Amino acid sequence: MRTEWAKASRWFAPGSSGDTAEPGAPGARAPRPGALGRRAAAAAPxxxxxxxxxxxxxxxxxxxxxxxxxxxxxxxxxxxxxxxxxxxxxxxxxxxxxxxxxxxxxxxxxxxxxxxxxxxxxxxxxxxxxxxxxxxxxxxxxxxxxxxxxxxxxxxxxxxxxxxxxxxxxxxxxxxxxxxxxxxxxxxxxxxxxxxxxxxxxxxxxxxxxxxSLSAAPPSGAAPRDSADPSRGPATVSPRGxxxxxxxxxxxxxxxxxxxxxxxxxxxxxxxxxxxxxxxxxxxxxxxxxxxxxxxxxxxxxxxxxxxxxxxxxxxxxxxxxxxxxxxxxxxxxxxxxxxxxxxxxxxxxxxxxxxxxxxxxxxxxxxxxxxxxxxxxxxxxxxxxxxxxxxxxxxxxxxxxxxxxxxxxxxxxxxxxxxxxxxxxxxxxxxxxxxxxxxxxxxxxxxxxxxxxxxxxxxxxxxxxxxxxxxxRLAAVDYPSGWRRVQEIVNADRAPGALLSLPWGAHRAFRWNGGRVIADPATKLFRRRVIWNDELLVGLPGGGRIRVAAEDPLVVRVAAALREDEGERVRTLARLGVRYVLETSGENMFRGGVTVFQDREIRLTRLDFPS
Structure with a gap:
């Protein structure tokens, strides 16, 4: 058993290359490199x-x-x-x-x-x-x-x-x-x-x-268990395997x-x-x-x-x-x-x-x-x-x-x-x-x-x-336009409760400043308050057509119904659902109602002042 542990310790030692033999003999290994060479080989991957x-x-x-x-x-x-x-x-x-x-x-x-x-x-x-x-x-x-x-x-x-x-x-x-x-x-x-x-x-x-299972108690003089390397096989199998x-x-x-x-x-x-x-x-x-x-x-x-x-x-x-x-x-x-x-x-x-x-x-x-x-x-x-x-x-x-x-x-x-x-x-x-x-x-x-x-x-x-x-x-680095940072500052500085609704009502965006690459709505990660977004997915099929995967968030269903209401009732319903801000990133300004807090060519932030 002592011999087996001694042999196993060589197999398990980091950087070990197994048994050695005389140069030129069958199964011979190359001479072991020095400490610097071993460190370089270990870091190479x-x-x-x-x-x-x-x-x-x-x-x-x-x-x-x-x-x-x-x-x-x-x-x-x-x-x-x-x-x-x-x-x-x-x-x-x-x-x-x-x-x-x-x-x-x-x-x-x-x-x-x-x-x-x-x-x-x-x-x-x-x-x-x-x-x-x-x-x-x-x-x-x-x-x-x-x-x-x-x-x-x-x-x-x-x-x-x-x-x-x-x-x-x-x-x-x-x-x-x-x-x-x-x-x-x-x-x-x-x-x-x-x-x-x-x-x-x-x-x-x-x-x-x-x-x-490796034996928990190696014989005296053998390598400690922690030196084992699982890539080189077990040292010895425990009888309580x-x-x-x-x-x-x-x-x-x-x-x-x-x-x-x-x-x-x-x-x-x-x-x-x-x-x-x-x-x-x-x-x-x-x-x-x-x-x-x-x-x-x-x-x-x-x-x-x-x-x-x-x-x-x-x-x-x-x-x-x-x-x-x-x-x-x-x-x-x-x-x-x-x-x-x-x-x-x-x-x-x-x-x-x-x-x-x-x-x-x-x-x-x-x-x-x-x-x-x-x-x-x-x-x-x-x-x-x-x-x-x-x-x-x-x-x-x-x-x-x-x-x-x-x-x-x-x-x-x-x-x-x-x-x-x-x-x-x-x-x-x-x-x-x-x-x-x-x-x-x-x-x-x-x-x-x-x-x-x-x-x-x-x-x-x-x-x-x-x-x-x-x-x-397909992968490139870009920076957010200044409007995004300004909206983030405004919303995060507001201590009043309420969620932010992100429009248009979809899960993904494709901005010109991002080279037209499709990304998940960045509004979901910008703000300290709750962000309501449509997590429903539309996935195209190879032969045409699309598969609609329903939203996972129960609140999304109620907000979607509110967005289908007429202009006046829509704002009141959203406010009752706890929405304080509406963020539009399409530049089309399709949402009506509320007070415009910030607007530029691409993004508009609206505050709903109705009580929830």
Whole structure:
């Protein structure tokens, strides 16, 4: 047992590359680098993520705010409690507001966006079983640059992507064990809110339920348990494995529930409803020539056609993404096969053993289960919409599964780890090549290693090159006109109670000063008071026509009825509903009644002086 712990401690030590051997011997490893080299290798995935983030965002890193669909950042965001309706921006808006008290709002947004790429790349690399830098960079590049991340970024869902970026760290913490470690790893998802936490819960609970338990008391002289690295297999399995898994699942569930309270409590108290019609609106759609299933396997298939990367639907791009998915699945399966000793019993000499036949990493089964479940959920909206509608009609809490494509995040992480595994096999080469000690063969092997690592690392960028430079201009930084800031000052300075009604009566806007890009109504985030807006959605269909998804906020229905009344009665009804201000951003001045407080070419603020 002492020998096994000593060997395991080498596998688990950060930066370890497994067993060593004489140079030129079968299974030999390169000499260990110095301390500076180890630190550089450890930081390399994060640096790569930062570079990929800068390349992807491009003009979005300039002065101003990046505004697109759900990505709405505003100047001087108020610190406010959740309003009515489902709390989709909780607690993400509050966290942004708090950070904006110490940093410029624009800097907060750009730091978050770049942090998503850095966190995703470094986390994926941390899960790679190999200690070699090449496979770790391959996983980092793929997880930080893929169709899933690109589409969700173009849809503006930065809060979701914050949780997706932290997903590898959450899986690692669930496999390694430790309550504090898991809490810290789940902070990005907790900030992201309900979607990020639901995706993380799927992977964390599956990993906690299937990962082998590490022995709590290592023999004297062995490495401490905290030095374990879950990407390299378990040190030793506790004899109370089943009880340990059950305890870990319970602890993980309590942690997930506790971190979800900021959005869970407002959701339960909001009285928000979920329209089953949203299943058809948000069902995955084909964004390439291989249909819905082919799009999902390539990590695409989002419901919004405007959230696709330019050229993503071409035969070449879609085909290569499917090939990469197949290679990644093969590589992930190889991780499992490496845990089995070769037929001749000489463990660690199998040319496919990669890292000495240590065994599959302890997160392998959990990640496979979470990825499979996520892919299944994504397929339901397209292939079994009636089932999803029935679930939502039974309980509105099933609403998050209607946008099934977002649950592909664990599948994207699986592909990243699998691609790194396949890259590791290519780098290792055949057994015969590894057994030759000749200097010429060594130099050739190093050249091939560098070439393969570079090719696999660059592959995700070459497959989706148009994500670069803000998806060719789809992401850009702009500033709010002075009228918006003036209206914000007026409304926030008024201490009288009452809500603000935002018109025109729709969920999204497209302003000239924002390049015509569609964004969610920024008025919902500008003011300290309650903002009433129409959260009803109209989603176009590929063949024409539109699907109407009913509003979730009960107050919206009553306000909509008031807006259909005649001019005099409309103002009185709105005042009785608690409306003090009406903000119009169309420039058409369709609302009549009340006192105009501010007006310019695009925006008008009206105060209703009738008693509520």
């Amino acid at each position: 994060a640096v790569l993520g930062l570079l990929l983030g800068m390349l992807a965002l491009g003009p979005a890193l300039g002065p101003g705010f990046v505004l697109r669909y759900d990505m709405v950042f505003v100047p001087d965001p108020p610190i406010a409690l959740p309003g009515q309706g489902f709390p989709r921006a909780v607690p993400s808006d509050l966290v942004v507001a708090l950070f904006s008290r110490f940093l410029p709002e624009q800097a907060v947004q750009k730091a978050i966006l770049l942090g998503i790429f850095v966190l995703a790349a470094s986390g994926a690399a941390a899960l790679v079983p190999s200690g070699r830098l090449g496979p770790r960079l391959a996983a980092a590049a793929f997880y930080a640059w893929n169709a899933y991340l690109a589409q969700r970024l173009l849809l503006g869902q930065w809060a979701l992507l914050l949780g997706v970026a932290g997903l590898p760290w959450a899986v690692r913490a669930a496999a390694l064990g430790g309550r504090l470690r898991l809490v810290i790893a789940l902070i990005p998802a907790a900030v992201g809110g309900f979607q990020a936490m639901l995706i993380s819960a799927l992977a964390v609970l599956a990993t906690a339920a299937t990962a082998p 089943a009880a340990g898994r059950l305890r870990r699942v319970g602890e993980a569930g309590l942690i997930l529930g506790g971190l979800s309270l900021p959005w869970l409590v407002p959701a339960l108290l909001s009285g928000a409803t979920t329209d089953p019609a949203g299943v058809d609106a948000f069902a995955p759609r084909a964004d390439g020539p291989f249909g819905v299933l082919g799009s999902l396997l390539g990590l695409g298939g989002i419901w919004n056609a405007h959230a696709t990367v330019p050229g993503q639907g071409t035969w070449w791009s879609a085909g290569v993404r499917l090939v990469l998915a197949a290679v990644a699945l093969w590589g992930f399966a190889r991780l499992r096969l490496r845990g089995r000793p070769p037929a001749d019993g000489r463990r660690g000499e199998d040319p496919g053993a990669g890292d000495g036949g240590r065994g599959a990493p302890p997160y392998w089964t959990g990640l496979a289960v979470a990825a499979g479940a996520g892919l299944l959920i994504a397929c339901l909206g397209a292939f079994a919409p009636g089932l999803v509608k029935a679930l939502i009609a039974t309980w509105p809490g099933f609403g998050p599964i209607r946008d099934g494509q977002l649950h592909l995040a664990p599948f994207a992480l699986l592909q990243a780890v699998g691609l790194a595994s396949a890259a590791g096999d290519l780098v290792l080469g055949s057994r015969a090549a590894r057994a030759r000690p000749r200097p010429v063969a060594d130099r050739a092997s190093r050249t091939v290693t560098v070439a393969v690592a570079a090719a696999v690392t660059a592959a995700p960028v070459l497959v989706l090159p148009t994500l670069a430079l803000g998806a060719f201009g």
